[in-house]
Amino acid sequence: xxxxxxxxxxxxxxxxVRQGGQERRQFRAIKGTRDILPPDTAxxxxxxxxxxxxxxxxxxxxxxxxxxxxxELFARAVGVETDVVNKEMYSFEVYESDELVExxxxxxxxxxxxxxxxxxxxxxxxxFVETLKIAVDKxxxxxxxxxxxxxxxxxxxxxxxxxTGVQYGKNAFDRFQSAARALLIGESITLRxxxxxSVCRAYIEHGMQTRPGDQKxxxxxxxxxxxxxxKGRYRQxxxxxxxxxxxxxxxxxxxxxxxxxxxxxxxxxxxxWTLLINSIGCPDTPERKGCRPKYVExxxxxxxxxxxxSKLGPDSxxxxxxxxxxxxxxxxxxxxxxIEKLPKISEHLCAECREHYEKLKSELALRKxxxxxxxxxxxxxxxxxRTTFEITxxxxxxxxxxxxxxxxxxxxxxxxxxxxxxxIGFALGEDRFVDAIVEAKKIDATRAVDVxxxxxxxxxxxxxxxxxxxxxxxxxxxxxxxxEMKFGKAFERADKIGARYVLILGDDEIASKRLxxxxxxxxxxxxxxESELLDYVRH
Ligand code: AMP
Numbered sequence: 001x002x003x004x005x006x007x008x009x010x011x012x013x014x015x016x017v018r019q020g021g022q023e024r025r026q027f028r029a030i031k032g033t034r035d036i037l038p039p040d041t042a043x044x045x046x047x048x049x050x051x052x053x054x055x056x057x058x059x060x061x062x063x064x065x066x067x068x069x070x071x072e073l074f075a076r077a078v079g080v081e082t083d084v085v086n087k088e089m090y091s092f093e094v095y096e097s098d099e100l101v102e103x104x105x106x107x108x109x110x111x112x113x114x115x116x117x118x119x120x121x122x123x124x125x126x127x128f129v130e131t132l133k134i135a136v137d138k139x140x141x142x143x144x145x146x147x148x149x150x151x152x153x154x155x156x157x158x159x160x161x162x163x164t165g166v167q168y169g170k171n172a173f174d175r176f177q178s179a180a181r182a183l184l185i186g187e188s189i190t191l192r193x194x195x196x197x198s199v200c201r202a203y204i205e206h207g208m209q210t211r212p213g214d215q216k217x218x219x220x221x222x223x224x225x226x227x228x229x230x231k232g233r234y235r236q237x238x239x240x241x242x243x244x245x246x247x248x249x250x251x252x253x254x255x256x257x258x259x260x261x262x263x264x265x266x267x268x269x270x271x272x273w274t275l276l277i278n279s280i281g282c283p284d285t286p287e288r289k290g291c292r293p294k295y296v297e298x299x300x301x302x303x304x305x306x307x308x309x310s311k312l313g314p315d316s317x318x319x320x321x322x323x324x325x326x327x328x329x330x331x332x333x334x335x336x337x338x339i340e341k342l343p344k345i346s347e348h349l350c351a352e353c354r355e356h357y358e359k360l361k362s363e364l365a366l367r368k369x370x371x372x373x374x375x376x377x378x379x380x381x382x383x384x385x386r387t388t389f390e391i392t393x394x395x396x397x398x399x400x401x402x403x404x405x406x407x408x409x410x411x412x413x414x415x416x417x418x419x420x421x422x423x424i425g426f427a428l429g430e431d432r433f434v435d436a437i438v439e440a441k442k443i444d445a446t447r448a449v450d451v452x453x454x455x456x457x458x459x460x461x462x463x464x465x466x467x468x469x470x471x472x473x474x475x476x477x478x479x480x481x482x483x484e485m486k487f488g489k490a491f492e493r494a495d496k497i498g499a500r501y502v503l504i505l506g507d508d509e510i511a512s513k514r515l516x517x518x519x520x521x522x523x524x525x526x527x528x529x530e531s532e533l534l535d536y537v538r539h
Contacts, residue, residue: 032227032235039446043434046445047268048220051240051428054264055218058256060242063217065198071188077197077415079382081323084193088225093186096140100185103128107180112173117166125176129158135185142184153179191224194381196408196425197415199243204417214246214253223427232399232432241405243425249409251356254387254424255363261391261403261426262369268433269442273393273402276374277364279357279386280325281349283410291350292325292385298343300324311338328376344375356386383408387424395439396432403428450476451537452499454490460505467503467515467530474534495520501537 017024029035036044052062071091078085095101107128110120135141136151157176164172192198199217202208208215220240227233242260244253258275265273281292303309303320312320312335316327328339349357364371371389379388388406396402405426412421437443451471455464461484468480479499481490487504494502504516517536518525528536 030235032229034234034236040434042447043437043443043445044430046443047430047433047437048240050267051264052218052220054260054267055240055242058216058260060216060218063199063202063219064221065192065195065202065219067222068189068191069198069201071190073197073201073415074190074193077200077383077411078194082381084225084381088227089193090191090224090226091188092190093188095186096138097131097135097185100128100131100135100140103131104180104183104185107177110177112170114166117169117173120173121161121169125158125161128180129154132183132185140185142187147184150179150183154183193223193225194427195219195221195223195239195241196243196381196383196411196423196427199241199425200245200412200415200417200423203245203421204412204415208245209418209421214244214248216242216244218242230399232396232429232435234431238430239427240430241425241427243423245412245421245423247420247422249356249386249407249422249424251359251387252363254360254389254407255367255369257405257424257426258364258371258389259367259369261428264428265391265402268437268440270393270395270402270433270436270440272395273391273436275369275371275389275391276377277360277371277387277389278346278374278377279349279353279360280345280378280384280388280406281353282385285410290385291348291353292345295343295345295348296324298348299327302342303327308338308342311335323382325378328378339376345378346373346375353386360387379404379406383411383414385409389426393432393436395436399432401429402432402436447477449479449494449497449499451478451501451503452490452494452497453478453480453503453505454485454487454494455481455505456484456487457507457510459507459510463510464503464505467505467533470530471503471534471537476534476537491518503533503537 017026071089074089075085080086103124106124110116110124113120132141132151132154141147141151154176157172157179160172161169161176199219203215203217218241221238222236223239224236226235229235242257244257258277262275281295282290284290284293300320303312303316303324309317309320312327313330313332316330316332316335319326327335328342330339346357361371361373374390377388377390378384379390384406386407386409388404390404391402392400393402394400403426405424407422407424409422411423413419451468453464453468455461464480468478471478479494479497481493485493487506491502500520502518502520504518509516513529514527515530515533516525516527517533526536
């Protein structure tokens with residue numbers, strides 16, 4: 001299907017169909033999401049099993065974290081000035097106290113009315129305030145400064161309502177109502193757009209730093225980002241990722257992680273790929289000034305020069321102030337000549353970062369992992385420092401990144417965890433790996449049906465059920481028709497579903513206690529006893 005046709009299909013609205021005189025709406029998967037059907041699922045499962053095998057061979061263990069977390073976790077970890085947090089998160093409010101929601105609804109929608117003023121101030125308002133107090137005590141409302149101020153305002157307005165008769169009550173009523181409307185009573189949660197923040201949250205929550213050695217964790221699962229859908233870019237997509245958390249930042253850790261990815265790519269027989277690496281320096285810490293902020297200022301000054309600024313698009317122009325580093329990974333063709341001439345971070349690394357980067361390169365060479373240095377690789381998320389990397393493949397088209405990652409030494413501490421814990425990780429896109437595997441045409445993961453049981457007659461049926469069970473217990477994939485089929489039809493069906501053998505059970509077979517097996521590819525038909533069956537239909 002052409003890209004255009006595909007996009008059109010994705011954007012077609014739900015269909016209305018007529019069924020028995022009635023209009024029925026046919027549902028479709030939500031834009032940017034998709035169903036993965038057999039036989040494609042076989043390849044997905046093969047890939048996941050292979051990835052687990054490779055990753056576990058490097059002694060990583062699986063971690064499973066929830067699919068949603070507090071919004072604040074992603075805002076803090078990933079960074080508010082990133083596209084992911086800024087415009088791509090699926091966030092929603094959840095409420096702990098249904099009663100509070102209902103009482104607030106009443107207060108917020110109560111019309112100002114002379115006759116009902118007393119009823120409001122004696123019945124409706126106090127009940128709301130009472131429920132609110134309980135919710136505050138239980139920690140069920142957002143406890144930031146602004147919200148607590150609103151809570152105080154509600155209490156003051158309540159006292160005024162009690163003291164004021166209807167003649168002068170409008171002012172207190174209005175203040176009470178608008179404060180009640182402004183109060184945030186829910187908690188904002190978000191479908192995870194990535195999993196590193198969740199892994200770090202779990203690491204801290206469970207005090208995993210007290211376990212021996214580095215924590216080498218991997219995860220598998222769906223992520224959610226409201227990006228513009230296109231080939232290779234979905235709103236629900238699947239990642240496999242791995243993180244190493246511990247006290248060491250030895251470049252050998254970075255190199256081993258990258259080596260592991262290249263081994264996985266090798267297993268998938270994807271031949272066309274490029275590993276890009278870079279170092280993006282270090283941030284300021286209370287102990288010392290980092291080299292990145294200095295470089296960022298240099299870059300910003302350069303970008304503000306009118307002859308450069310005027311050649312940038314609106315997105316990049318905004319980033320000059322908010323996040324100049326991100327200008328470096330702009331893909332806009334017209335910005336490329338300007339970006340090529342900007343100062344490169346690799347030329348502004350501090351001595352420690354430079355040494356770390358040099359060691360990373362020699363560690364990669366030791367492991368015979370070919371790499372290309374890419375001074376523009378800054379990565380989209382805020383938490384990265386020093387090592388960043390990405391593996392791209394030209395077979396993927398515009399969305400060409402198979403995987404990416406980097407070092408994030410300050411993240412655990414920033415999320416309230418122990419001091420001095422360093423981290424590095426990557427995430428790979430399963431959707432894209434599967435595309436690249438299909439493109440390479442070297443892996444066939446579909447599993448054929450081994451045996452189709454063609455049975456006819458009342459006596460044959462119990463034997464068919466019994467033999468299907470024997471074969472299945474021995475691990476063969478067996479299709480046993482639930483209803484009797486003429487042999488001709490059974491052969492046709494067996495052929496269509498790609499079965500390798502047909503086990504024929506009719507009156508003759510039952511009478512002679514011999515089984516007839518037909519190999520579909522050759523047409524060869526053979527008689528045998530039950531004891532020979534399993535050996536014959538080996539897969
Ligand atoms: P990131 O978390 O942005 O570093 O992404 C890591 C990897 O996940 C990328 O290299 C892609 O392979 C994959 N990926 C990221 N976003 C999407 C998306 N919207 N759809 C499909 N794959 C994605």
